[in-house]
Amino acid sequence: xxxxxxxxxxxxxxxxxxxxxxxxxxxxxxxxxxxxxxxxxxxxxxxxxxxxxxxxxxxxxxxxxxxxxxxxxxxxxxxxxxxxxxxxxxxxxxxxxxxxxxxxxxxxxxxxxxxxxxxxxxxxxxxxxxxxxxxxxxxxxxxxxxxxxxxxxxxxxxxxxxxxxxxxxxxxxxxxxxxxxxxxxxxxxxxxxxxxxxxxxxxxxxxxxxxxxxxxxxxxxxxxxxxxxxxxxxxxxxxxxxxxxxxxxxxxxxxxxxxxxxxxxxxxxxxxxxxxxxxxxxxxxxxxxxxxxxxxxxxxxxxxxxxxxxxxxxxxxxxxxxxxxxxxxxxxxxxxxxxxxxxxxxxxxxxxxxxxxxxxxxxxxxxxxxxxxxxxxxxxxxxxxxxxxxxxxxxxxxxxxxxxxxxxxxxxxxxxxxxxxxxxxxxxxxxxxxxxxxxxxxxxxxxxxxxxxxxxxxxxxxxxxxxxxxxxxxxxxxxxxxxxxxxxxxxxxxxxxxxxxxxxxxxxxxxxxxxxxxxxxxxxxxxxxxxxxxxxxxxxxxxxxxxxxxxxxxxxxxxxxxxxxx
Numbered sequence: 008x009x010x011x012x013x014x015x016x017x018x019x020x021x022x023x024x025x026x027x028x029x030x031x032x033x034x035x036x037x038x039x040x041x042x043x044x045x046x047x048x049x050x051x052x053x054x055x056x057x058x059x060x061x062x063x064x065x066x067x068x069x070x071x072x073x074x075x076x077x078x079x080x081x082x083x084x085x086x087x088x089x090x091x092x093x094x095x096x097x098x099x100x101x102x103x104x105x106x107x108x109x110x111x112x113x114x115x116x117x118x119x120x121x122x123x124x125x126x127x128x129x130x131x132x133x134x135x136x137x138x139x140x141x142x143x144x145x146x147x148x149x150x151x152x153x154x155x156x157x158x159x160x161x162x163x164x165x166x167x168x169x170x171x172x173x174x175x176x177x178x179x180x181x182x183x184x185x186x187x188x189x190x191x192x193x194x195x196x197x198x199x200x201x202x203x204x205x206x207x208x209x210x211x212x213x214x215x216x217x218x219x220x221x222x223x224x225x226x227x228x229x230x231x232x233x234x235x236x237x238x239x240x241x242x243x244x245x246x247x248x249x250x251x252x253x254x255x256x257x258x259x260x261x262x263x264x265x266x267x268x269x270x271x272x273x274x275x276x277x278x279x280x281x282x283x284x285x286x287x288x289x290x291x292x293x294x295x296x297x298x299x300x301x302x303x304x305x306x307x308x309x310x311x312x313x314x315x316x317x318x319x320x321x322x323x324x325x326x327x328x329x330x331x332x333x334x335x336x337x338x339x340x341x342x343x344x345x346x347x348x349x350x351x352x353x354x355x356x357x358x359x360x361x362x363x364x365x366x367x368x369x370x371x372x373x374x375x376x377x378x379x380x381x382x383x384x385x386x387x388x389x390x391x392x393x394x395x396x397x398x399x400x401x402x403x404x405x406x407x408x409x410x411x412x413x414x415x416x417x418x419x420x421x422x423x424x425x426x427x428x429x430x431x432x433x434x435x436x437x438x439x440x441x442x443x444x445x446x447x448x449x450x451x452x453x454x455x456x457x458x459x460x461x462x463x464x465x466x467x468x469x470x471x472x473x474x475x476x477x478x479x480x481x482x483x484x485x486x487x488x489x490x491x492x493x494x495x496x497x498x499x500x501x502x503x504x505x506x507x508x509x510x511x512x513x514x515x516x517x518x519x520x521x522x523x524x525x526x527x528x529x530x531x532x533x534x535x536x537x538x539x540x541x542x543x544x545x546x547x548x549x550x551x552x553x554x555x556x557x558x559x560x561x562x563x564x565x566x567x568x569x570x571x572x573x
Contacts, residue, residue: 386436
C-alpha cells in the first residue's frame with residue numbers, strides 16, 4: 008500500500024454556483040476546501056495537493072501536466088442552476104471527460120455532478136447520472152469519498168455523507184488551498200456552508216436529497232472564517248443553506264440568537280472583511296414567523312455589507328403550478344415577505360437601520376444593505392400560458408408598490424433524477440422555449456430596467472469594482488458579492504485593478520459608471536458625457552475651462568452640478 012504522504016493529488020474545480028445574472032465573481036466553494044482537508048486528514052502532505060480551476064486549464068495548457076501526472080486526480084463539478092457566466096464558467100461535459108482521459112492515475116469525480124449531467128450547461132435539460140469514464144464517482148460527499156479512498160489505499164470507498172465533526176477538521180486543514188486560486192486574495196469569495204438539507208419538498212429541488220436540515224454551530228462556521236481570514240480571505244458568502252433565517256433552529260422557525268452569534272462572531276474574527284453576503288432566505292419563514300423573522304433580518308442587515316441579496320424561492324406565481332409542485336408560498340404571501348425585507352433591510356449606509364427602502368436621486372449613495380431577490384422557474388408541472396401572465400403581474404405589483412428587488416432570476420428547470428421533476432423531465436420547458444424567451448425579454452425591459460434605476464440611482468457609489476475585461480472601447484468589472492452588477496466604464500483601463508465607481512446610467516441588468524471620485528481635471532470626454540445632463544458641449548466647456556478647483560466652483564462657473572460624482 009502506498010504511503011498517503013507520498014501521494015500526489017490534483018484537484019480540478021469545475022463548479023460555479025448559480026450565476027443569476029452574469030455570474031458571481033470568482034469564488035471557491037466548500038467542495039475543494041473540504042476535499043483538500045480530507046486528503047490531509049488521511050495523510051496526504053499539503054505540499055502534494057495541487058488545485059486548479061477549469062478556467063486555468065483552459066488558459067494554460069501546461070497545467071494539464073498536473074492532471075496527467077497526479078497519482079490521484081479529483082474532479083469537482085456540477086451545476087444545478089443554468090445561466091450566463093462571467094469570471095468562472097462551469098466545465099462542459101466534454102471537458103470533464105477529457106480530464107479522465109488525460110489522467111494516468113486514479114480518477115475520482117464528485118460534487119453536485121452526482122445529481123446528473125446534461126448535454127450542455129443550460130436550462131430545459133434532463134440531467135442523467137453518468138460516470139463520464141471516471142474510475143470512481145462519489146455518489147455521496149466527494150470529501151468523504153476522497154478521505155476513504157486515500158485511507159483505503161485507492162482501492163475504493165463506500166458512498167457516504169460526511170459529518171459536521173469531519174467538516175470542523177477538514178475545513179481547518181483545507182484552508183490552505185485557497186492560496187492556489189488564481190484570484191486569491193483580492194477577488195475571491197469563500198462560500199461558507201451553514202447547513203444543508205431542507206424541511207420542505209418542492210418538486211424540482213435537489214436540496215431535500217441531502218435529507219432534513221442539518222445545521223452547523225455558529226462557533227464552527229466562525230472558526231472556519233477565522234482560518235480562511237488568516238490565509239488572506241476578505242470576501243465571504245453564507246451560502247449552502249435553504250434558509251438563512253432557520254439557522255440554528257429546527258429547520259423552520261427562525262433563531263435570532265443563533266444569527267447574532269453567527270454574524271457577530273464573523274465580524275469579530277474578520278474585522279477587516281470586505282464582503283459578507285448570504286444566499287437563500289425562505290419567504291415562507293417570514294410568513295409563518297413574522298416577528299422573529301424581522302429580528303433575524305435586522306441582525307443580518309446590521310452586520311452584512313451593502314448590496315446583499317436574500318434570494319426568495321417563489322418559483323411561480325401561478326396557483327396551479329404552486330399546487331402541483333408543492334411550492335411553499337402564494338404570490339400574496341411572497342409579496343408580504345418582500346415588504347418585510349424592504350422595511351427591515353432596505354436602508355442604505357448612513358441611514359437609520361430599519362428605516363425602510365430609500366429610493367430616488369436623494370437617497371444616500373451606497374447600495375441598500377439587504378434586499379430580496381426573486382427566483383422564478385419555468386417548465387414546472389402544470390405550467391401553461393397563463394403562468395407567464397401570473398408572474399408578470401406579481402413583479403409589476405412589487406414595482407408599483409414602490410418596493411425594491413435586488414435581482415430577478417428567471418430560468419428554465421433542470422430535471423434531476425431523484426426529484427419529482429426527474430420523472431416529468433424537461434419536456435414542458437422545451438415546449439415553452441419560445442414563449443419563455445419572449446416573456447423574459449418583456450420582464451427585462453418592463454421591470455428590470457426601472458427597478459434597477461430605483462435600487463441604484465445615478466450617483467450610487469459601488470466600491471471595490473474589480474476590472475475584468477475590455478469590450479467595444481469600454482472596461483467591464485464587478486464587485487465581489489452575491490449577484491454582482493456588471494459595470495461598464497468608458498475607455499480601456501488597466502485590468503486587474505480595483506476602483507470605486509459612481510453609477511451614471513442603467514441597462515436591463517447592468518449599469519454604466521465613471522471612476523469615483525471623478526477627476527474633474529483629468530476625466531475624458533467619454534467619461535464626462537456619460538454623466539446625466541452633461542452633453543458634448545458642456546463636457547467641452549469643462550475640458551476647456553480646466554483646471555477646476557472643485558465641483559462647487561464648477562457649478563458656480565458653468566452651472567453644472569457634478570457633486571454626486573466628483
